[in-house]
Amino acid sequence: MLQVQDLVKRFGEMTAVDHESFTIKPGEIMGLIGQNGAGKTTTFRMILNFIRPDAGQILWNGQPLTKADYNQVGYLPEERGLYPKMQVEDQIIYFARLRGMKTADVKAQIDTWFDRFQVKGKRTDKVKDLSKGNQQKVQLIATLIHMPKLVILDEPFSGLDPVNASLLQDGIQMLRDNGSAIIYSSHDMGNVEAISDHLLMLRAGEVVLNGQVDTIRESFGRTKLFIESGLTQAQLAGFPGVLSIKPHGHSFELTLQDEAAGQAIFQAATANGYIPEFNQQPPTLDEIFRMKVGEQRG
Amino acid sequence: MNNVDKFWVVFSQVFKKNVRSGSWLFLVAAPIIFALIGGGLVYYISQTNASPRVAVVSQNPAVTNGLKAQKTGIDFVARDAQTAERQLTAEKVDGVLTVSATDLTARYTGRENAKSVSVDQLKQALTNVKTQQSVQQLKLTPAQVSALLAPAKLTTRTVTIQDGRQVAKQNSANAVNRTFAIVVVVLIIMVTMTYGSMLAQEIATEKGSRIMEILLSSVSATTQFFGKIAGIFALLLTQIAVYVVAFAIAWPFLSHWAVIRQLTAGIDWSFLWNAPGLVTLGFFVIGTLSYAVLAALTGSLVSNQEQVSQAVMPLSMLGMLGYFGALIAQASDSMLVQVGSYIPFINVSLMPVQLTMGHASTLQAVISLIWSTAFLGLFTWFTATVYKHNVLVYSGSGFLQSMRTSWQIWRSERSH
Numbered sequence A: 001m002l003q004v005q006d007l008v009k010r011f012g013e014m015t016a017v018d019h020e021s022f023t024i025k026p027g028e029i030m031g032l033i034g035q036n037g038a039g040k041t042t043t044f045r046m047i048l049n050f051i052r053p054d055a056g057q058i059l060w061n062g063q064p065l066t067k068a069d070y071n072q073v074g075y076l077p078e079e080r081g082l083y084p085k086m087q088v089e090d091q092i093i094y095f096a097r098l099r100g101m102k103t104a105d106v107k108a109q110i111d112t113w114f115d116r117f118q119v120k121g122k123r124t125d126k127v128k129d130l131s132k133g134n135q136q137k138v139q140l141i142a143t144l145i146h147m148p149k150l151v152i153l154d155e156p157f158s159g160l161d162p163v164n165a166s167l168l169q170d171g172i173q174m175l176r177d178n179g180s181a182i183i184y185s186s187h188d189m190g191n192v193e194a195i196s197d198h199l200l201m202l203r204a205g206e207v208v209l210n211g212q213v214d215t216i217r218e219s220f221g222r223t224k225l226f227i228e229s230g231l232t233q234a235q236l237a238g239f240p241g242v243l244s245i246k247p248h249g250h251s252f253e254l255t256l257q258d259e260a261a262g263q264a265i266f267q268a269a270t271a272n273g274y275i276p277e278f279n280q281q282p283p284t285l286d287e288i289f290r291m292k293v294g295e296q297r298g
Numbered sequence B: 001m002n003n004v005d006k007f008w009v010v011f012s013q014v015f016k017k018n019v020r021s022g023s024w025l026f027l028v029a030a031p032i033i034f035a036l037i038g039g040g041l042v043y044y045i046s047q048t049n050a051s052p053r054v055a056v057v058s059q060n061p062a063v064t065n066g067l068k069a070q071k072t073g074i075d076f077v078a079r080d081a082q083t084a085e086r087q088l089t090a091e092k093v094d095g096v097l098t099v100s101a102t103d104l105t106a107r108y109t110g111r112e113n114a115k116s117v118s119v120d121q122l123k124q125a126l127t128n129v130k131t132q133q134s135v136q137q138l139k140l141t142p143a144q145v146s147a148l149l150a151p152a153k154l155t156t157r158t159v160t161i162q163d164g165r166q167v168a169k170q171n172s173a174n175a176v177n178r179t180f181a182i183v184v185v186v187l188i189i190m191v192t193m194t195y196g197s198m199l200a201q202e203i204a205t206e207k208g209s210r211i212m213e214i215l216l217s218s219v220s221a222t223t224q225f226f227g228k229i230a231g232i233f234a235l236l237l238t239q240i241a242v243y244v245v246a247f248a249i250a251w252p253f254l255s256h257w258a259v260i261r262q263l264t265a266g267i268d269w270s271f272l273w274n275a276p277g278l279v280t281l282g283f284f285v286i287g288t289l290s291y292a293v294l295a296a297l298t299g300s301l302v303s304n305q306e307q308v309s310q311a312v313m314p315l316s317m318l319g320m321l322g323y324f325g326a327l328i329a330q331a332s333d334s335m336l337v338q339v340g341s342y343i344p345f346i347n348v349s350l351m352p353v354q355l356t357m358g359h360a361s362t363l364q365a366v367i368s369l370i371w372s373t374a375f376l377g378l379f380t381w382f383t384a385t386v387y388k389h390n391v392l393v394y395s396g397s398g399f400l401q402s403m404r405t406s407w408q409i410w411r412s413e414r415s416h
Helices: A040-047 A067-072 A088-098 A103-116 A132-144 A162-177 A189-195 A213-219 A233-237 A261-269 A285-297 B003-019 B022-048 B061-069 B081-089 B119-138 B142-149 B175-208 B211-216 B221-254 B258-265 B275-299 B305-331 B335-340 B347-356 B362-390 B399-414
Strands: A002-011 A014-024 A028-034 A055-060 A073-076 A150-153 A181-185 A198-203 A206-212 A224-228 A242-248 A251-256 A277-281 B053-058 B075-078 B095-099 B106-110 B159-162 B165-168
Touching: A002 A040, A014 A028, A014 A040, A014 A055, A014 A181, A014 A198, A014 A206, A028 A040, A028 A162, A028 A189, A040 A181, A067 A073, A073 A132, A073 B211, A088 A103, A088 A132, A088 B003, A103 A132, A103 A162, A132 A150, A132 A162, A150 A162, A162 A181, A162 A189, A189 A285, A198 A213, A198 A285, A206 A213, A206 A285, A213 A285, A224 A261, A233 A242, A233 A251, A251 A261, A261 A277, B003 B175, B003 B221, B022 B175, B022 B221, B053 B061, B053 B081, B061 B075, B061 B119, B081 B095, B106 B119, B175 B211, B175 B221, B175 B275, B175 B305, B175 B347, B211 B221, B221 B275, B221 B362, B275 B305, B275 B347, B275 B362, B305 B335, B305 B347, B305 B399, B335 B347, B347 B362, B362 B399
Parallel strands: A028 A181, A028 A198, A073 A150, A150 A181, B053 B075, B053 B095
Antiparallel strands: A002 A014, A002 A055, A198 A206, A224 A251, A224 A277, A242 A251, B095 B106, B159 B165
């Protein structure tokens, strides 16, 4: 279990991380979101012991993380790096051996991992001869092949197409099922929503959201309404509590002041019986993210 | 897996990666290839450069016989004037030497596109014939002949003036020592530069490509640092071993060569295992390690691939300083050179020259070596400490800014 308690890090005048706390249990995936410079990478670097926090502490299974725990860590930095002239297999073996794996074990498992991430290329290919996407997969394999108990992935989805992103999602979930505690950062709220058990949003180093993804969304109320009915845009705009309307073909997307405003619309829309769509949702993570970023600007 | 094991993982990675690299193989092969090409050239010339053939036209057969009897490297053949002219035109001889029978005055006609015949050699050969004839005519005894021919003896002694007195210098500043000093300096500078920049580039590239962050999350910075230094040092030892093996294989063939035998006969090989030789070897080892540590330090300050050359620059500057210092030291024993012989990095090339030239005593050299070793220890400790912070500092504004930021982080971390 990873416990981050009241972490503070300052660089000169700037506070990069401001009283940050969270816990990740084994078998749990936490998504860390925030704008560039919100303190995500600094958080990762403090967990990895690269830099020391000015206050607060980080505990791994109740103890400070030391080099004795390095073999349990899998870390994918934001800017990817491999040795371009090295063969793919040698590259994976080197990183895995640094995590305490034996060469023979790595060799025995490489094929399974190649299949899992559908790597196109041979073990003996040089890294630089692979496509960028495949290089990224090789890097992921090198990060995960030793089945780390603590997985830290900095923007793992960036640069992946939707097919490869879903392969990565499967990979992350596989490690979760194996009991790893996983923390990753992302700009893509779709991925975060799909696989995170837990969500933490940082803004200028401060935690502005922290909790289960569904709970966070619900806490904003079901203020999004997607409706396709006999009602016109003007009629919909006439209901109390409707803040804005966006037409999408035959249907409309309404933003409501509060959840309760939906009831009157539902009754009016269904007065004549069947309608194709009435869907009242909490805001998406993407919208919450923008809302939170907007609050700061406002 | 404990840290010692990870040390070996890093060590073998650095070693294996470079030992297979084109640049290292070229570094090792280049001197061998040059030696082979040079040797081949010498061999080819010695094979194809058959002695020039000179027709001797003389009424006196003793002249031709006298010339033939000498080891001049010229093939003298007796011809009458007409045949000689015809053969010269037909390019069958390279020149015609016409010698009068009485006073041995001679005229030489050489063909322009022929094998070159040295006029001095011809003159010397004729003089020898003339001397022999005079000896016979004067009926001199062998003792008289050798007295006549013995050259004057000249011995030299060099003194320096110290405190108004003449002080004899060690008679070691001879050609062999001078050559040895040059070879040592070039070797030290070449090796330290090459391996230094290899390591600086290795670390700079890892840092620039962010591989460093993965490495640091798997193995402590100190273990990584020492693993790399050791890996580079092992490459150096391998290179030396390759030369030793190559030499051992080549020597049985080389030793048959008269040229090589002549060259090596003049060298007093004892310098390889006497005190100055061992001290020089010590400088070689300490020097390579010092430059490797410096390379790790400057390499760790790089922020991106473009700055790699900046990381190598301090090494080149120190190397050049040492090289020019060594050149000055070969010419004179100035105060600057004496001081420089105790300054780390520079002394690795300066002190061996000073020692070989007799400008410094073995004791002075040993003191300088001990001081360099102590310095290396401190410098390594310092570098290992800042390395960890350096490798995480990225600065867009350049090398010096990185150095400053790294220093600030180091101080702030120490205050915790």
